[in-house]
Amino acid sequence: MAIVIRRLKESDEVENFDCADDALDNYLKRHAWSNQAKSSIGVSYVAVDEGAPRTVLGYFTLAMAGVPRDAFPKKFVRGLPSYDLPLILLARLAVDRRFAGRGLGHALISEGLRISLRVADEVGCRCVITDAYRDRVAWYARYGFVPIEGGVETAPQRMFLDMRTIRAAFRS
């Protein structure tokens, strides 16, 4: 298998994508293309095999987001810049379960973080945020994501990865 990761195309075959999670499957089938091509609010990248280059085996979605400075509690803004906090949201990451265990997740998150670093270098961005399913927190932690405390216990765990940490990894 020779895996290629590239931007989602309209002609990509997504109908049979099955990562065993409805929300992630439906996002790819129903929203990913229109959010990328029409709304321009998020870009999805897909992993495909060179031998079947239209069949999506896994994907992730990146979007820009931010937190207004005045949303932060006042006593915690001291170390922050005097502007809104720009961040990249790793909004989706999923692998078709028929291709699980082959390193696709690692390949996808690697590409996602490399893209994030390029974006940060071009336009400035402070961190990458993701909402991880509770059973995937340890997997994200392997890449240096740390939990953001204070969320609802039954909801996905919001996690933070400092852009400086990503940059240090790139340079090391």
Added chain:
Amino acid sequence: MALKIRKKRIEAPAASRPRKAKFQADLAPAEDRTVRSLKEELQLASNSDFLSDAVALFRWAVSERKLGHRIISESASGERQVLLFPRLERVAPDSSLPRVEIKWTERQLESLAKLASAEDANHPTDALIRAMRE
């Protein structure tokens, strides 16, 4: 062919019985053949019975998608296919919409502020270093 469903008019006080609706549809010849074929296969005697069963099946499908359930066919060998019907997808829950507008709790904002304002960032993990080198 026009698919016509007529109900016998039964004399009864109007107030005690709900009014039955009449349904009429113009079908293309191919659709007409499909309806006839299905009625034969399912041994349905009337268009009313056909419509009643079709509505029951459609109502079930809508209720399943509303709950976020997928409708899957599985072959004898275990090969599965997911039903994707655009009109049904309209009733599926919108929980899969992107969260570009991120909601934060007060405590999450505190935590984020501490992490983002830290003087030194964490050292990269081995997995992150591998990821960035590949």
